Amino acid sequence: MDLATVWFLIIALLWLGYLFLEGFDFGVGMLLPILGRDETSRRVLINTIGPVWDGNEVWLIVAAGATFAAFPGWYAGLFSAAYLPLLALLLALIGRGVAFEYRGKVDSPRWRSVWDNVITWGSAVAALGVGLVLSWNVLGLPIDAAGNRVGSPFAALRWDTLLGAVGVAGFALVHGAVFVALKTADPLRARARGLALRLLPVALLPLVALLLVAQLRTGSAWTWPAVAVVVLAAALAWLRLRSGREGQVFALLGVVAAATVVALFGALYPDVLPSTVDPAYSLTVAGAASSPYTLTVMTWVAAFGTPAVLVYQGWTYWGFRKRISTSHIPKAHTP
Amino acid sequence: MERDPGTCRCAGPWRSVNAMDVLDLARWQFGITTVYHFLMVPLTIGLSLLVAGMQTAWVRKGERRYLAMTKFWGKLLLINFAMGVVTGIVQEFQFGMAWNAYSRFVGDVFGAPLAMEGLVAFFVESTFLGLWIFGWDRLPKRVHLACAWAFSLATIASAYFILAANSWMQHPVGVELVDGRPRLTSIWAVLGNSTVLAAFPHAIAGAFAVAGSFLVGIAAWHLWKSSSDSAVWRSSVRLGAWVGVVAFAALVISGDQQSKLMFRQQPMKMASAEALCHTEQPAGFSVFAIGDVVTPDCENVKSITVPALLSFLANNDFDSKVTGVNDLVAAYQQRYGEFYPVDPRLGELSGKPIDYVPNLPVTYWGFRLMIGFGVLATLVGVAVLWLTRRGRVPRGRWFPLLALAGIATPFLANSFGWIFTEMGRQPFVVAPNPSGVDGVWMFTARAVSGMTVGEVLTSLIALTLVYGALAVVEVFLMRRYVRGGIAAVLPPPETSRPDDDVLSFAY
Numbered sequence: 001m002d003l004a005t006v007w008f009l010i011i012a013l014l015w016l017g018y019l020f021l022e023g024f025d026f027g028v029g030m031l032l033p034i035l036g037r038d039e040t041s042r043r044v045l046i047n048t049i050g051p052v053w054d055g056n057e058v059w060l061i062v063a064a065g066a067t068f069a070a071f072p073g074w075y076a077g078l079f080s081a082a083y084l085p086l087l088a089l090l091l092a093l094i095g096r097g098v099a100f101e102y103r104g105k106v107d108s109p110r111w112r113s114v115w116d117n118v119i120t121w122g123s124a125v126a127a128l129g130v131g132l133v134l135s136w137n138v139l140g141l142p143i144d145a146a147g148n149r150v151g152s153p154f155a156a157l158r159w160d161t162l163l164g165a166v167g168v169a170g171f172a173l174v175h176g177a178v179f180v181a182l183k184t185a186d187p188l189r190a191r192a193r194g195l196a197l198r199l200l201p202v203a204l205l206p207l208v209a210l211l212l213v214a215q216l217r218t219g220s221a222w223t224w225p226a227v228a229v230v231v232l233a234a235a236l237a238w239l240r241l242r243s244g245r246e247g248q249v250f251a252l253l254g255v256v257a258a259a260t261v262v263a264l265f266g267a268l269y270p271d272v273l274p275s276t277v278d279p280a281y282s283l284t285v286a287g288a289a290s291s292p293y294t295l296t297v298m299t300w301v302a303a304f305g306t307p308a309v310l311v312y313q314g315w316t317y318w319g320f321r322k323r324i325s326t327s328h329i330p331k332a333h334t335p
Numbered sequence: 336m337e338r339d340p341g342t343c344r345c346a347g348p349w350r351s352v353n354a355m356d357v358l359d360l361a362r363w364q365f366g367i368t369t370v371y372h373f374l375m376v377p378l379t380i381g382l383s384l385l386v387a388g389m390q391t392a393w394v395r396k397g398e399r400r401y402l403a404m405t406k407f408w409g410k411l412l413l414i415n416f417a418m419g420v421v422t423g424i425v426q427e428f429q430f431g432m433a434w435n436a437y438s439r440f441v442g443d444v445f446g447a448p449l450a451m452e453g454l455v456a457f458f459v460e461s462t463f464l465g466l467w468i469f470g471w472d473r474l475p476k477r478v479h480l481a482c483a484w485a486f487s488l489a490t491i492a493s494a495y496f497i498l499a500a501n502s503w504m505q506h507p508v509g510v511e512l513v514d515g516r517p518r519l520t521s522i523w524a525v526l527g528n529s530t531v532l533a534a535f536p537h538a539i540a541g542a543f544a545v546a547g548s549f550l551v552g553i554a555a556w557h558l559w560k561s562s563s564d565s566a567v568w569r570s571s572v573r574l575g576a577w578v579g580v581v582a583f584a585a586l587v588i589s590g591d592q593q594s595k596l597m598f599r600q601q602p603m604k605m606a607s608a609e610a611l612c613h614t615e616q617p618a619g620f621s622v623f624a625i626g627d628v629v630t631p632d633c634e635n636v637k638s639i640t641v642p643a644l645l646s647f648l649a650n651n652d653f654d655s656k657v658t659g660v661n662d663l664v665a666a667y668q669q670r671y672g673e674f675y676p677v678d679p680r681l682g683e684l685s686g687k688p689i690d691y692v693p694n695l696p697v698t699y700w701g702f703r704l705m706i707g708f709g710v711l712a713t714l715v716g717v718a719v720l721w722l723t724r725r726g727r728v729p730r731g732r733w734f735p736l737l738a739l740a741g742i743a744t745p746f747l748a749n750s751f752g753w754i755f756t757e758m759g760r761q762p763f764v765v766a767p768n769p770s771g772v773d774g775v776w777m778f779t780a781r782a783v784s785g786m787t788v789g790e791v792l793t794s795l796i797a798l799t800l801v802y803g804a805l806a807v808v809e810v811f812l813m814r815r816y817v818r819g820g821i822a823a824v825l826p827p828p829e830t831s832r833p834d835d836d837v838l839s840f841a842y
Contacts, residue, residue, distance in 0.1 A: 046842045050469055051470075054462075055465055058458050061453050062450065062458070068431065070450075072441075072446055075442065076438035076439045077435065083790045086432055091801060093421060097417060098417050100842060101413060105414070106815065153787060153790050290443045291443050291513075293518070297522045301450070305451075305458075309458045312462055313462055324838075327837070330841055
């Protein structure tokens, strides 16, 4: 396998890490007003993701950086074409990031409710934005021979990409509810589990629909099983959830995320940025890759860096594995 | 099919009618977001390491004073850290969003240090910061301390990678030109660029100068105001002042090295730093100017010129020649062309003469304000060291005011330094390396994406408003926690017997 393909796979892997990890913290953020009916339970919710949300977000930053390094034309074409969706994503990430840190710093209901809203809406807009940009990338953008967008800044807003936006947000909702069920004690746990049971069959439908659209347009024979795995893992997750096995459900949603990435990036390959203007303008893995030397350097960095990241991020999750209940939450201590 | 930005089939402000407007707006956006981001960055870097040092002192000596320092300064660090993190994402995305031609041109080289920064530094930083925040009393003491060092050192690593990327824009090395684009031939040349070796110590020393003044200003105010916890505030004041003074020495040495290097690597930038229109031998250094340094010939507005100092800054002697802007322009025209190419994406600049002279008032004053505010910061530090010697505390109201005002000075020096070095590189975004591969340079005007005025105006306004609002919030919170003092971050000893079940820290 050539290094360009290796880097296509690494970028897909970074997306998987991002969707799987930040997926649930987006979900927790969106569910804050629904599951968190009082101040203490809202604090429990935020603290389930407190130590990890920032590390989760770095997967996106590294995915973007890796795209820049390994496929400069892909990074340049996608980011400039998706200018306004990315701006919305950035503003949402800025808002929620600051909100987690600042929310508890002043002991006032008004102050907290402002930041709660920023967390909820920031998480929702960010999840929708990620879904929009990802599905626009996979399903195709109007780019010319130079890789620049032709047409309006709102060209990303098509029915199929909006499906992708809702698809990712829907997955994040389910994933977030399951994560809360996994990480909290009753009554929050039961509430989250009940919500996840009701949400799952509906909220994963847009994602499956997106995968079918991508599969029918540019999928190949070997990506059909990935779509099937998504459906099966989702169904199994629902059954295991009914038996209250949150850990297994969480892992099965990981399978959903993995198969989703396989299906989407499988449909994308061998393109990295398909053009809807003329297929001849599409950027391909082979055509858009950086020089073999740059890719070799980056491969060494990734070969040592990625396992280390998995180890210490894994260690963090292990260290904070205990369920959190309302009795764990200390009294607010602010100046 | 080359895209003509004037023929976009969309209406109203979403049309890219004027490439110049897009370029100017994109530059303002990059300037505003970068200067803003760099208000948080040096404080984060300097304070992270100082807090890690305070925690080390606590773990080793077990004195409550050091714990109080760790908790108090750590809390202010976290308030600032969050802002640095979120505004940093904008920086990474902005290259692709607003500067896609630049990203395509430099991607083979520039992307690598950016990706390394993410993979090596940001993951460590974010993960271990999370562990540190939530790990109090949960992780073993030494493991928790190691987390503080991990994220602190990661901020340093991050600084190195991004400065290596920036230094490559100032002085491209380690590349060959293939199909009109630089191609990386040696990552070691990029990471070991003489420019980054000089810029890195300068930037890190600048970060410590910021953190030092921050400690001095806040702790001096507490020391003056209250009798409680005076040991904490005294240690903080003395530590901050020493850090600031040592940082200044490092800034002078590294700055001098950087300037000598820059005279060789970007002679136009350094001639512009002096607004030196005419070649001089020996060349003097003007301390300030009254009036516009550009007209009529850069000379008769300057006051108090130190003879031969510019020759020293450039060449380490007092009699050498320093080439002025006018002579350099001729050399640049000969080497890099007199006119922009005819290209509709260049808008009004298409086919026009290239102006090789940076904005002289900005470079001239930027350079002086950087040095001036750096000197002021040090004077405050030295004064505070003297005033607080052997347990003294001045009782006058001027003392805390002086120390608090001192906080602003290194921030300003950092900002002006960056504004100088980035504006001094214009009209290039990738400045040519005089001894490097021919053709590896790029004009800023050619670097911008072909986005619409509406898009860049939207992002400029939205980011500026959000940043402005967040600045208010950050200062409000900082003020609150500063006023809260030690009591706000550390419960008094007798009540701190936590219930086993309750988390010692939670959001």
